[in-house]
Amino acid sequence: xxxxxxxxxxxxxxxxxxxxxxxxxxxxxxxxxxxxxxxxxxxxxxxxxxxxxxxxxxxxxxxxxxxxx
Amino acid sequence: xxxxxxxxxxxxxxxxxxxxxxxxxxxxxxxxxxxxxxxxxxxxxxxxxxxxxxxxxxxxxxxxxxxxxxxxxxxxxxxxxxxxxxxxxxxxxxxxxxxxxxxxxxxxxxxxxxxxxxxxxxxxxxxxxxxxxxxxxxxxxxxxxxxxxxxxxxxxxxxxxxxxxxxxxxxxxxxxxxxxxxxxxxxxxxxxxxxxxxxxxxxxxxxxxxxxxxxxxxxxxxxxxxxxxxxxxxxxxxxxxxxxxxxxxxxxxxxxxxxxxxxxxxxxxxxxxxxxxxxxxxxxxxxxxxxxxxxxxxxxxxxxxxxxxxxxxxxxxxxxxxxxxxxxxxxxxxxxxxxxxxxxxxxxxxxxxxxxxxxxxxxxxxxxxxxxxxxxxxxxxxxxxxxxxxx
Numbered sequence: 531x532x533x534x535x536x537x538x539x540x541x542x543x544x545x546x547x548x549x550x551x552x553x554x555x556x557x558x559x560x561x562x563x564x565x566x567x568x569x570x571x572x573x574x575x576x577x578x579x580x581x582x583x584x585x586x587x588x589x590x591x592x593x594x595x596x597x598x599x
Numbered sequence: 600x601x602x603x604x605x606x607x608x609x610x611x612x613x614x615x616x617x618x619x620x621x622x623x624x625x626x627x628x629x630x631x632x633x634x635x636x637x638x639x640x641x642x643x644x645x646x647x648x649x650x651x652x653x654x655x656x657x658x659x660x661x662x663x664x665x666x667x668x669x670x671x672x673x674x675x676x677x678x679x680x681x682x683x684x685x686x687x688x689x690x691x692x693x694x695x696x697x698x699x700x701x702x703x704x705x706x707x708x709x710x711x712x713x714x715x716x717x718x719x720x721x722x723x724x725x726x727x728x729x730x731x732x733x734x735x736x737x738x739x740x741x742x743x744x745x746x747x748x749x750x751x752x753x754x755x756x757x758x759x760x761x762x763x764x765x766x767x768x769x770x771x772x773x774x775x776x777x778x779x780x781x782x783x784x785x786x787x788x789x790x791x792x793x794x795x796x797x798x799x800x801x802x803x804x805x806x807x808x809x810x811x812x813x814x815x816x817x818x819x820x821x822x823x824x825x826x827x828x829x830x831x832x833x834x835x836x837x838x839x840x841x842x843x844x845x846x847x848x849x850x851x852x853x854x855x856x857x858x859x860x861x862x863x864x865x866x867x868x869x870x871x872x873x874x875x876x877x878x879x880x881x882x883x884x885x886x887x888x889x890x891x892x893x894x895x896x897x898x899x900x901x902x903x904x905x906x907x908x909x910x911x912x913x914x915x916x917x918x919x920x921x922x923x924x925x926x927x928x929x930x931x932x933x934x935x936x937x938x939x940x941x942x943x944x945x946x947x948x949x950x951x952x953x954x955x956x957x958x959x960x961x962x963x964x965x966x967x968x969x970x971x972x973x974x975x976x977x978x979x980x981x982x983x984x985x986x987x988x989x990x
Contacts (some may be wrong), residue, residue, distance in 0.1 A: 533740040540879045547886030550893065557890050564883040571876055575768065575869065582759060582771045584750070585797060593797045598773060 536571050540564060618692035629688040634660065634699065636684075638676045649675060653684060653699070662686070662699045670781065672704045673715035673816065682706050712812055712819075719821055719846055728828045729849040735833045737853060737864065740872065741801035743770040744865050745832065747790045750775040753808040754837065754858035761862035766869040772800060778807035783817030791826040803830065804861045805847065806837030818845035827851055837861035936968040943974075954979050 531539070543564040547557055583595040605612050612620070636653030643649055647666025652659050662684060664672065676682050686701040705711065723729050744762065748754045750773060762769055774793055777786035787805070794803055805827065807815070817823060818838045827834050828850040836851035837858040848854035855861035936942070943951040944964045951963055957976045965972040 533742075534738060537740070537875075537879075540876075540883075544879055544882040544886060547883060547890065552890075554890065554894060557887065561883060561887045564879075568876060568880050568883070572873075575872060575876075580763070580767045580769055580771075582773065585745070585772050585774045585793060587793055587797075591796070593793070593799075595772060 531570075533571060533574050536567050536574070540567050540571070543567070614695075615692060618690055618695050622690040622692060625688050625690055631685060631687050631702075633683050633685045635682070636660065638678060638680045638682055641676060641678060643675060649701075651676070653682070660699050661696060662701050664701045664704065668702045671702075671813075673711045673819075674718060676704060676706060676711060677714070680706050680710070682710070712816075716819055716846065719819065719824070720849065722821075723824060723828075723846065723850060728824070733828075734852045737833050737835070738801045740867060741769065741865060743772055743800050744862075745772045745774055745794050745800035745803040747774045747776050747787065747794065747803060747805040748807050748858070749778045752778065754806055757808070757857070757859045758804060758837075758862040761859050762866050765863065766866045766872075768869060769866050777817075779810060779814040779817060784820035784823050787817060787820075787823045788826045791823075791830055795829075795831050798831070800832050802835065802865050803832045804835045804837055804855075804858070804865055805851070806835075806855075806858050806861060807839070808858060809839045809843070815839050815843055815845060818847040820846070823847060824850045835861045835864055936966060939968075941972075942966045954981065 543560050546552060546560055547564070552560075582598040584598050586594045586596050588594060602610065604610050605617075634653055636655045639652045639654045639659070641649065641651040647669065649664040649669055651662050653662055654660075669675075683705045684699065684701045685703040686699045689698050689700055690696065691698045706714075720729065727733065746755060746758050748758075755773065759771060762771060774790045776790040777783045791805070794800060806818075815838055818836070824846045827836070827847055833852040835853045835855050836845070836847045837855040837860065838845045838847060839857075841856040844854070853861075853864055855864055942965070943957075944966060945951055945956070945961075946963075949956075951957055957963070957979050959976050959978060962973055962975050965974050
């Protein structure tokens with residue numbers, strides 16, 4: 531699931547939880563899913579290393595990424 | 600002595616010899632220069648060269664633009680257009696004709712640039728490539744941003760700095776390209792092709808820093824425009840400054856005024872994303888808490904309703920019990936006994952209500968209003984016990 535999809539799902543969960551007609555059991559299940567998704571999203575944010583690289587195309591059309599100074 | 604060339608039939612020039620001499624004299628006497636005039640009789644030869652004359656009220660100058668030089672001129676001039684031409688005055692020996700070899704041509708004002716721009720725009724408009732409906736939404740949270748620009752240009756540094764500041768976690772991939780001069784369009788197209796075949800970027804920025812109109816012209820190239828339009832990755836164009844609008848801007852998914860602005864559009868601010876996540880987490884927790892509070896309130900209400908109902912039920916029952924008790928009291932033998940009647944009972948507590956219940960000699964109890972009397976059956980009679988004879 532992309533970060534964008536994860537966020538969209540979180541929004542959806544929050545909206546569902548705002549509804550009063552949701553059975554309590556379902557509300558608890560959604561809450562748990564929401565917490566897992568939040569953790570996932572936070573992890574994804576912290577994961578990226580933020581490198582600057584150069585795209586190099588080899589002779590056979592194979593691509594390589596080279597670190598930039 | 601009459602030995603000077605051309606001084607006698609003996610010393611006559613060959614035609615080619617003389618025209619070549621004139622050519623050399625002209626080229627030596629006139630350095631490359633600018634000429635202004637009106638374009639007349641423009642013809643594009645099949646070999647790619649352009650032929651026309653420059654005219655004004657008193658003169659006419661035959662001009663040629665070699666095919667390789669036409670590539671630097673944005674568009675062919677219109678008939679009668681007032682232009683400035685830079686070139687070398689020479690003679691075309693084969694025809695003995697004066698000729699101006701033009702290597703740069705400018706119309707007054709925006710002239711040829713505008714003409715070329717408008718012509719390409721009209722063509723791309725007609726194909727729908729500039730249609731705003733074609734523009735794709737940029738990803739909100741790209742992991743990898745590709746940048747197509749000169750590896751040692753200012754644009755690249757600007758983009759890098761802005762992205763680092765906004766979101767240090769985003770991965771930046773540079774695809775080097777020539778961004779000005781004759782090789783630029785082909786180089787940009789090749790870079791876009793690499794971007795597409797590589798497939799690792801979520802969004803791409805293509806552009807360069809500010810420069811002259813000629814410097815930026817590669818971003819008005821048709822092949823570059825088509826490559827941008829065909830890109831599988833959403834493209835942000837960022838060419839020059841705010842005022843520079845190029846064909847690349849029109850076909851890109853988003854036009855940014857400058858490379859720095861492009862970087863701002865490409866990448867969200869990490870702190871804002873984190874804040875958004877925090878808010879979402881808060882919303883989830885609040886929603887659940889509200890839910891729990893609501894459940895508890897509903898439970899309390901139900902409990903209260905139940906208690907109330909139970910209390911009422913108990914009261915109703917008590918009232919009924921009292922009612923029944925009243926009726927029972929009315930029926931109670933105690934009341935009867937208090938009126939002077941007695942009840943006979945055997946040892947097992949059975950009421951002895953008829954003659955047959957009494958056995959002569961057997962003992963029994965008589966219940967009276969204030970106690971019990973042990974009695975014995977003397978005799979049994981069929982006549983009523985309340986006969987006056989007995990009283």
